[in-house]
Amino acid sequence: MPDYEWLLFDLDGTLSDPAEGFVNSMNHALVSHDYPARPASELTTYIGPPLEVTMGNLTGSKDSKRIRSLVDKYRERYSETGYAENSLYPGIADTLEHLSQTDGVRLGVCTSKRADFAKRILERFSLLHYFEFVSGGDVGIAKWQQLQGLLADRTISRRSLMIGDRHFDLSAAAKNALPSAGVLWGYGSREELTEHGPAHLFTRPVEIRDLFEHKQ
Template identity: 35%
Template sequence: MKKYILFDLDGTLTEPKEGITKSVQYALDSIGIHEPDLNNLIKFIGPPLEVSFKEYYGLNDADTKEAVKRYRERYKDVGIFENSIYDGVTDMLDALKKQGAGLALATSKPDIFAERIVDEYGMRPYLDVVAGGKINGSCVKADVIREAFEKLGIGEDDKKKVIMVGDREHDIIGANECGIESVGVYFGYAAPGELEAAGATYIVSSMGELKQLLLELSSEAQGEEGQR
């Protein structure tokens, strides 16, 4: 059923809380907003930074631009490595790869950061494609998914063979906009009911459940290919 699997990064494959929240705190402090409680900044994990700074702190365009600049100032050398890969991710990617699935990263995080994280945490051998947001361009999830399509050579007729995996509504909404199915994972940073409301095709609560589901879906796809 599914030949290609696209993965979000933060909250789906990796635990990014420390690096992201501390970098957001640093950015806010640089423009005169003091947020001592890092737990109040967890909501920044997932959505594009520009959207979050405007939505959660009411920043205007100029202050948003400065906040994003300051965030990346800290994140690029420090926050990026205040991170860890979730238990079971490598085993899952390895099993899917051995089964013949095409695997891609599709993250709103700028691709220059995503590439470094993929290398740092040993995911590079399993991924056929890394698609990410652009420092001075779009970080919208649907645009990132379309970039992954292009890199994988996925055409309109192939969309039924593709599934997006993510932990926030933006992943699910992006998948819906691109006409593909999705898996919402509740071991990341989604609020209760968020993924259902966004229209996720499947819902899982653990890495073990995700691995089992994806192996089943990709196994069906390989069976269909073999019958042709």
């Protein structure tokens, strides 16, 4: 049985599926800046990275002010309706409830999404109370820097497992010498995740709680 004190969860693609709100808010931002709307099948491949990275990739712009304006426009719609266009992955609620009752296991969220948006989503699904903290990102802040900060202020210990669906989650953990786990129900492929050497690959949420089946 692994000796983890903290389980750190990504949000988008790990706890919940943000596709509808992400696509609608992204196209709202693009169209408002005279870029063409993109099909959902194209946009969902961008779920996970920081918004400023996605905006730069989609528009080809390197103008920081324009990219900030695009991000602000995305968040304008997301804060009104996009956050609610979100669905919880099957098995997540039961898994978090089980983990919250497991001795010696503590739960946190580390997401590139702004913290206030993340908390609203977690509250909507009645999940927020399972987590001791929610670390959110903002423009110019990478996930590895979020983890670095959590370690520096001793919010988390080195016995922490970062759980996410994209290589950004796994590489952020590696950069801080922390173990990671990939989930295969999100937006990252098995190939993308295995390339970054995760300690675990989960195909169903119940497999996370099974790590601690003898710790009750």
